Amino acid sequence: MIDVKELKFDEKGLIPAIVVDAITKKVLTLAYMNEESLKVTMEKKLTCFWSRSRNELWLKGETSGNYQHVVDITADCDKDALIVMVEPDGPACHTGEYSCFYNQVFENEDLHEFSLDGLMKLIEGRKTEKKEGSYTTYLFEKGLDKILKKVGEECTEVIIAAKADDKKETIYEIADLCYHTLVLMIQMGISLEDIHRELASRHVIDKKVKQEKMTK
Numbered sequence: 001m002i003d004v005k006e007l008k009f010d011e012k013g014l015i016p017a018i019v020v021d022a023i024t025k026k027v028l029t030l031a032y033m034n035e036e037s038l039k040v041t042m043e044k045k046l047t048c049f050w051s052r053s054r055n056e057l058w059l060k061g062e063t064s065g066n067y068q069h070v071v072d073i074t075a076d077c078d079k080d081a082l083i084v085m086v087e088p089d090g091p092a093c094h095t096g097e098y099s100c101f102y103n104q105v106f107e108n109e110d111l112h113e114f115s116l117d118g119l120m121k122l123i124e125g126r127k128t129e130k131k132e133g134s135y136t137t138y139l140f141e142k143g144l145d146k147i148l149k150k151v152g153e154e155c156t157e158v159i160i161a162a163k164a165d166d167k168k169e170t171i172y173e174i175a176d177l178c179y180h181t182l183v184l185m186i187q188m189g190i191s192l193e194d195i196h197r198e199l200a201s202r203h204v205i206d207k208k209v210k211q212e213k214m215t216k
Contacts, residue, residue, distance in 0.1 A: 004038060008080040014050060015082060019092065021099075022071040022085040023200045024193055028092035029100040031060075033082065038073075045070045047086060066090030098193060116182070116192055124186050139183050147187055150180045 009015045014032040021028055031049040033041065037057050040048040044059070047068040051058040061067030068086035075082055093100040126136035139147050154177035161169040185191070 002075060002079070004035065006079055007038075007075060007082075008078065009034065010080075014052075015080060017047075017049065017082045017084050019047060019068060019084045019086055021193075022087050024196055026099055027101055028068075028086070028088065028098075038082075041070060041084075042073070047084060061089060064090065064094075066092070068092070098191070119179075120182055120186065120192060123182055127186055136183060139180075140187065144187055147180065147184050151177070151184055154180050 007015055013034045017031050017033045019028045019031065032052060034050045037048045037050045047060045047070060049058045049060065067089045071085040071087060073082055073084050091098050123136055126134050127140045130137045154173060157173040158170060158177055161173045
């Protein structure tokens with residue numbers, strides 16, 4: 001572990017800090033720290049930055065409540081940039097977005113792979129910008145009861161396929177269930193990050209239980 005004195009701050013006494021969600025591994029924001037804000041960050045275990053516009057220390061979450069609990073801080077090979085892994089209490093961006101990085105500039109469709117994030121955005125688009133003839137838009141127009149009915153039906157289909165020991169059909173039905181569950185999540189304002197965090201919290205609890213058993 002290196003000493004803070006080894007870090008290379010620029011001519012203004014600042015060092016860029018890339019803040020990353022420790023659970024989702026997504027970049028949340030890019031901010032700057034000086035020696036004092038870095039010291040506060042390590043002492044409080046909450047991100048504290050130097051505001052270049054206000055020329056003062058800025059404890060993230062002090063006014064919004066969206067604190068960022070620091071997991072660890074790592075410097076790059078040149079020791080002139082930091083990655084700060086955090087567990088955030090809420091959105092990182094002042095706009096209310098989960099991350100400050102949400103304005104896409106370019107996408108290479110040849111290399112772009114399927115992702116749940118991409119599917120979620122597509123589904124959300126069918127709710128905010130209704131598309132005629134879209135099944136997803138149809139579900140949103142019918143509302144929660146219709147969506148819940150479809151989730152229930154797909155659960156039953158998964159059970160039937162699995163009970164028949166039909167792997168291919170089970171995969172197909174699980175995919176249908178996942179899709180309708182994502183629609184339900186969008187309808188209720190639940191994000192993938194919400195589910196990710198819930199699963200991660202259970203992993204921690206499970207790990208603690210295993211440790212307790214090993215000590216008995």
